[in-house]
Amino acid sequence: MRLTVFLMIVASLKVTAGTYAQSVSLSVKNASLEEVFTEVKKQTGYVFFYEREVLRSTKRVSIQADNLALNAFLSQVFAAQPLDYSIKDKTIFIKRKPLVAEIVQAMQEITGTVRDGDGQALIGVTVKIKGTNTGAVTDAAGRFRINAEQGQVLVVSYIGHETQEVTVSGNDISIVLQPAVSALDETVIIGYGSAIRRTSTGSISTVKSKDIESQPVMDPLAALQGRVPGLVVTTSNGMAGSSFQVRLRGQNSLREEANDPLYVIDGVPFFSEPLNTFTSANGNQSPLASINPSDIERIDILKDADATAIYGSRAANGVVLITTKKGSSGKTKFSFNVNTGGSKVVNMVDMLHTSDYLKMREEALANDDVTPDEDNAPDLVSWDKNAYTDWQKYMIGGTSKLTEARGSVSGGNAQTRFLLSGAFRKETSVMPNEEPFSRGAVHLSADHSSQDGRFNISASVNYSGTKDRSIASDLTSFYNLAPNYPLYDADGAYYWFGNMQNPAAYLLRKSTTRTDNLMANSVIRYTLLPGLNIKTNLGYTNTNMDQVQIYPEATFNPTSNNVGNMSYFGNSKVQSYIVEPQADYQLTLGKGNLQLLAGATWQENQRNINGLTGYGFPSDGLLEDPSAASEVVIRQPAYALYRYTSVFGRATYNWDEKYILNASFRRDGSTRFGPGKRFGNFGAIGAAWVFTNESFLSPSSVLTFGKLRGSYGMTGNDIIGDYAYLESWSSGSYPYDGTIGLSPSRIPNGDYRWEENRKLEFGLELGFLKDRLLFNTNFYRNISGNQLVDFALSPQTGFGSVVANFPAKVLNTGWEFDLTSVNIDKKDFRWSTSFNLSLAKNELKEYPDFENSTYKDTYQVGQSLSIVRGYQFTGIDPETGEATFRDFDGNGTIDEFVDYVTLGETMPAYYGGLQNSLSYKGLTLDFLFQFVKQEGPQLNYGYLSGTYGALANKDLSALDRWQKKGDITHIPKATRLAANANYDLYRLSSGVWGDASFIRLKNISLGYDLSKYTKTWKLSNVRVYASAQNLLTITSYDGFDPETKGLAMPPMKTITAGLQVGF
C-alpha cells in the first residue's frame, strides 16, 4: 500500500516537472477516437496529426489500460480501425489503411504484433506459415506482415521463448510469446550473441545464479567446482581471496601459466592475471575475488571451436562468459539477505607427540654418530622435553567467522528497467590473528528502449573494494615445528634458535592488500531495418591494488638476520577500454533462417606496477608510512601497454529447425608479437542435425529430442607476456658510482607468433520423456601446435630462456557426460538430479628431436604434460635402513634424470559432480558431491621435506621407520643430515607419491520458504536457509588436502545460516 502511494507521488512529480510518461493509463468505454487522442496527448505529450475526414466511419473505442506502453496502447486502439499510424519524434501520424482489393484467391496480407509477457515488442521473431517456405521477421515495433490464408497456421519462434502456433483469423493478430520452460529452449549466451540450446551448434555449459548464490563462497570460480563437465577448478590455498587454477579440457600450452581461459564479463574481457607485487598468506589474490558472486546471473563456459573461435587468438583455453544481473520490469522489488557462519580447515595432519619425536631425534643422532649438544640438538639438550604444542592447532586451528549482507532494488516498465544492489562480506582467518578479508560490492544495471523499440541502450557498473588484512605468508608451513619448541624464553621474550623463524614473532609481519575494481560497460543498439541491427559495445575497467607488508624489528631472528625493520609497498593498476562496433542481420532464406554478424574490436590494456621497499623506520608504528623510512629502494617497476584489434564475423543458417550450420571467423592483431607477426586468422565451422525434427522419425513417446552436432576450427593463444620480442635495456633499482645502471632486459626474439589450437568436437544430445531426462555426450580432440614456449636456453647464453615457437604438439582428448533428470514433479514435491562426468587425457604428441631438447627431463613424448618424474623407490634396505632405488642404466649409482621414472600425473583421470535438488512445499534441499580421481605428491614429497630425524617434526609415518637391522619397512631410518643424499632421492621418489583422489560434499543447502506466514506483513518472499561448503571429504590422501596438495592452507569447511526477505 505504502509503495503504491510512493509511486503515485513519483508519477505526479513527473507531471509537475513538465515531463511526460511514455505510457498511458486510460479506462474508457465507447469513447470517440478524438477523446482518446486528447487524453494521450495530455499524458504523454505526443500530438496526433491527421485529416479530420479520415476519422469518419471509425469505431468508438473501449479500452482499459494501466500504465501500458504508448506503442502497445496505440496498437490496441487502432486494432479494429481502418487506420494506420506511425510515430515520428513526438508526433503520431494517422492515415487511412490502403483499401484491400478484393483478391480472388484467399491469400491476403496479415499483419501482427509479437510481444513478450511484459507487453514488450519482440524484435526479430521468426513467423512462418507452417508447411511452407513463406516467412517473415518482426520489426522494431514487433510487427510483421505476411501473406497468408485464413485458417493457415503460423509458427512463431523466438530465442528463449516457447515456439507458438497461431491459426490465422482476421488480418491483425496479436501474439504473446511465453518464456521457454524446457531446458532445451533456454537461451545460452555465446560470444557476441545468444543461441537456443535446442539448435545451438556449440558446446556450452551454463551455471546459473541459483547454484552460484546457494554456495557461501567468496570467489565465483569456487562456485563452479564439480558443476561443469570439462572444467577443473582447483584452489591453491584455503584462505579467502586465494587464487584458483582453472583448466578447461586440460593443458594446451607447455607453459603452465598460459592455460587460463579467457574471462569476459558483460562483453568486456577481464584481466585475470594476479596483480600482486608480492604475496601474502593467501598467495596471489584471485582477481575474480573482486566479483561478488550474488551479482552474477549466469556463467556460460564455451568449450569447442564453434563456440570459442569468435574469440580468436585468446580462445585456445576456452572462454568463460559471466553475465551480471539485470532489472526486470513490473513492480519495484526489494530484497535483503543476511547470513553468517564459520569455517574451519577441512583437515589437519597427525604428527608425532613429543616423546616419539624425541625418540626419533635421539635415534637420528645415534645413527649419525653425533653427540647431542645445544647447537645440533637444542630439542634434546636445552628445550623442555615434556613440552608439547600442536602447531597446526596453533597456526591454522582457529574458526573463521563469516558475515554477509546483501540488498537490492529493481524495477521498471516496458521501456526502462533497473537494478541496484549492494553487498558486504567479511571473513576472518583461521590463523591466530584472525585478520579479516572483507569485500563491499555495488552493482547497477539499467536499460532503456525507445518507444518504437528501435533504439536500445543498456549499461552496467560494477564496483567492488576488497581489503585483505593478513600476514606475510601462509602459516601452514610451520606445521612441522618441533613439538617442544619454546615460543618464548625464560624472560617472556621471543625465543630464537639458529636461523629458525619464531612463528609467534612471524605473526607481526602484517600484510594489507586493498583492491578496487570498477567495471563499466554499455551496449547501444539501433535497428536500422527489420532484422538489421547495429550496435556498439563499450567497456571500461579500472583495477587498482595497493599492498603494504610490514616487518617489525621484533620479527627478525637477531642471531642471523637482524636488519632493523622494513616494509614492502606495492601498487598495481590496470586500466582497459574496449570498443566493439557490430552489425547483425537476420533474414528468412528458403526454408531457413540466416543470421549474420560482423564486428570489430579495439582494446587497450595498460598495466603499471610499482613497488618500493623501505628500511630503517624510527618506530614500528610508522612502518606503513614510506616517507618515514631512512632508506627507500624503488623496486623494478613493470609497465605494459597491450593493444588488441580484430574484425570478426559469424553466419548461422538454420534450415527448418533441422539442419544448422554455423561459421565464424576472426582476424586478430596483438601487440604481444613483434612487427610482422602481429596478425593471425582464426575460424571454425559447426553443424547440428536435430534428427527428432525429421518426419521419418515420428515423435515417439520416449525420445523427444535428439541432436547430433560437430565442430572443427582453430583458435589461438597469446598469453606470453608483453614485449618478449623486444631488444632493450632496463634500469636497475640501486645507484652505483653515482648513477642507476642499466641491464639487458632479455634475449629478444622477433619471430614468434600465435600458438595454434585446433579443436574438434562431436556431441550427441538426447531428450527423453518430454525432455524430463536430458543426456548430453561430448567427445573432443584438441591439438595445440606451434607451441609458444619460454624456450629454455643453456645458461651459458646469459639468459635462462627465450620466447619462441616450437613445433611440438599437445593433444587433449576427452569424453564428457552430462545428465539432468526431473525424477519427480508433483505439485508439492519435486526432485531433480544432475550428474556430470569427464574423462580427460593429455599427451605430448610430438616433439621433434626431443632427446636433445631442453624438456627431455621434464616431459616424455607420448605422456601427459602433467607428469612428475622421480626415482623409483624399491624399498628400505633391511641391513642399513637406507632407501633403495632402481638403477636403470645399471651403472651402480642412482643419477638424476637418467634413473627417473614417471611417478604419475597431476591431471585428474576423471572427475565430475552429482547434484540433487529436492523441494517439498516450502522446503528445498540441494546437495552436490564433487569427485576427482587423481594422483599427487604425498605429504613427504618435495624439497621442503626434511629427513626423519632432522630438527623438525614428522607425521605418524615416522613410527614405521627403519630402526634396527632386519626391520622390513618402507620408511627410511632416522638421520639428521639435511644433505643426506639418500633422503634427497627418497623425497623425490615413488615412495612419496600416490593416490590423491577424493569425494567431497561440495555444497549442501537447505531452505525454507516462510512467505505464507508473512503475507500479512506484505512480504512477498521470506526464506530462511542454511548452507555448507566442503562439509565432508572422503580421501585416502596422507597430507593436508588432496585438492591443494603440498604445504598450503587446506580448503575450509564452512557452515552458514541466513535470512532472505523480499517485498
Add this chain to the structure above:
Amino acid sequence: MKRTYLPIILVSAVLLASCSKYVDTPLPKNELAPEQAFANDKAATAAVTGLYADMNVLNYFYGNIQMNYLTAMQADDLFYFSSFANYDVFRNNTLLPNSQYVESMWRDQYSYIYHTNACIEGLTKSSGVTPAVKDQLMGEAYFMRAFMHFYLVNMYGDVPLITSTNYQENNLKPREKTEVVYAQIISDLKEAKNLMGADYPTGARVRPNKGAATALLARVYLYTKQYALAEQEATAVLDDSHYELLDDLNTVFLANSREALFQLQPVNLGGGRNTWEGFVTVPSTPTSTTLFRLDTTHLIEKFETGDKRLANWTGHMIKNGANHYYPFKYKVRFVAGADVTEYSMVMRLAEQYLIRAEARIQQEKLDLGRQDLDSIRHRAGLDPLPVSLGKPALLLAVEQERKVELFCEWGHRWFDLKRTQRATAVLGAIKGVNWQPDDTLYPIPSEARSRNIYLTQNDGYN
C-alpha cells in the same frame, strides 16, 4: 537493402586499415632500445655500471657470500655453524651437479658475460659516445668478460667461451680447453689494459681501470706459470703511484682505500648495511651466535704469534666455554641510517706483492721474492723470513702468507691449493673420506648439461 551494406563495407575497410597501426605500440616507458642505451656518455656508462650493481644486490649473489665464503669453506678457512645443506656441500666437498650454488654461480657468471658482450656490441655500433669514454667503457667490458671467464675456468675447468650475445650461436657451444679460455682472457685483459686509463673514471675505485687490468693479468700469468710476465705485470702495478700498502690493517677494507685496485660499491643497503660480507659475518651483538666461523685448527692456529692480522682481521668470542672466531676484515654489520664506510674488496695491492714473490721465486730470484713476502709480513708486524730458506721452503712460505693474508677473499686459498697441486695433500688430511682428488673442480651444473647435451661432466661427478 544495398544502400545499407555500402556504409558497413566502407567502415569495415577503414577499420581494417587502421588496425595494423593500432597495434604498433611504443617502447615501454621503463625500457630503452639498444641505440638509446649507447646514445651518449651517460647512458653508455649506466649500461656498463649496471653490471657491478647486479653482482652484489643480494647476499647470496655472486659478489658476496658465493665468491668469498663458499670458496673459503671448500678450502680450510671457514665453516657454517650448523647444518645447512646448501653450504654443507661446500664444506664437505660433496658438491652435486644440482647443488644450488654450483648452478647459480655458473648461471650468474654467464649472465654477466652476456652483459659485457652486449656492452661491447653496443659500444662498437655507437657513434654518440665520446672516444675517451668509449675506450674506458670498452675496457671495463673486456676486463669483466675476462674476470668472469677466469673464475669460471678455475671453478669448473674447461668451460664454454662466450664472446657474443647471439644465443643461437652460444646455446650449444661445447666446453673449450682451459688453455683456449686463458688465451681469450689474456687477450681481453691486454685490450682492457690498453683502453683504460690509470685514473678511476669518477675517482671512486668501484670500476676497473688500467691498474686492475694489469693486476688481473699478473694473476693470470701466475696461474698459467708464465712467471716472467707475471713479475713484469705485478711490478707495473706495484710501481703505480695510485696504490700503496696501508699500515693500519683496519683501514684496508674501507671505501676507496689506497690498497684497493677494484672494489664493489654496496647497493641495496637495507637502511644501514655496508657490505654483505660484513653483514653476514659480524655478530649482531657481542654475544650473539656467529653463523660463519673461522676454522680454529686450520686457520686461526696457523697465524704466527704476533701477527696483527689475527687481532685485526678476525673476531673472537667465547660462548659456552668454546672459542668462536669469525671473519672481521669488514667491521660493519648494520648501523641504521649510517653512511657506507666499507666497500667489497675484489682485488687489492697485497696480492700483487705475493704474485711477484712467487713469480720471482719460481724464476729462482729467491732474494727478491723473499723481500716481497717480507713487505707483507712487515705490515702484519712479523719478522722477515730467514735468508736461509731455499726455493721449496719459500714456496711454502708464499702459500702460508697467502693463506693468512687473503683468507675469505674471492677464492684465493681454494685456487692456490688447486693450482699448486697441493689440494689433496692439504685438504685430504682435513676432510677425510669426503675428499676425492677430483673435488678440485666443480661439477658442470645439471641445469646446464640438461640444456646443452654437448657439455661433458667433470671426472668424479655424474
